[in-house]
Amino acid sequence: MNSVINLYLCLVCLQLQDRLALKEKELETKLLDSQLQEAEQEACASERAAALVEEIYKAQRERDQAVMARLHLANEERDEALLRAKKLQEATLELENIKPEESDVDLEELLNRVNSADSALAIEQSGTAIIEQIQRARERRSQITSEEMKAVIEERDAALTRPTLMQILFKRFQKSYNHICPPVICSLNYSVNIISPTLQNRKNNYIT
Numbered sequence: 001m002n003s004v005i006n007l008y009l010c011l012v013c014l015q016l017q018d019r020l021a022l023k024e025k026e027l028e029t030k031l032l033d034s035q036l037q038e039a040e041q042e043a044c045a046s047e048r049a050a051a052l053v054e055e056i057y058k059a060q061r062e063r064d065q066a067v068m069a070r071l072h073l074a075n076e077e078r079d080e081a082l083l084r085a086k087k088l089q090e091a092t093l094e095l096e097n098i099k100p101e102e103s104d105v106d107l108e109e110l111l112n113r114v115n116s117a118d119s120a121l122a123i124e125q126s127g128t129a130i131i132e133q134i135q136r137a138r139e140r141r142s143q144i145t146s147e148e149m150k151a152v153i154e155e156r157d158a159a160l161t162r163p164t165l166m167q168i169l170f171k172r173f174q175k176s177y178n179h180i181c182p183p184v185i186c187s188l189n190y191s192v193n194i195i196s197p198t199l200q201n202r203k204n205n206y207i208t
Helices: 002-096 107-116 120-161 165-180 182-207
Strands: none
């Protein structure tokens, strides 16, 4: 009887051990699953963190590129504004040397348009009008200078072709003198013709 009881107890113990081993395996499996899930979650978190960091870096690069583009555009606009200001200043200095009668439009009105302009387009249009005004004034000056030079040259040529007052008076005096004293002139001419060979012979003898 005791042996049967002992055998039964042994069987119960074996069953309990099997159940315990099974429970332990289940716990180990759950623990492993939990650790695996944590690892997967950590990996996902790392991936999300890496993706987030990459997005941050990308946004930073795009922001830097946008800032550099705006700076480049601002520098170009500044250079263009400085160039327009320089041209406008040169045009203003040129306008100061233009006489009022050389201009078709009142220069003061053009300058007032530039000063009162409320946009870059208006300034550019007024500046273009000023530059055209300067060009027309330069062309007029060149034309006037050319005409003046032509007139001076014509006067010079006319002065060279017509006889001078001294030449006219000398010719009149010569005619009057020849009419009054022709024998004296002939005698003087004869004396000169005689004296000239004599002086030449003396010169040749002196040289030899």
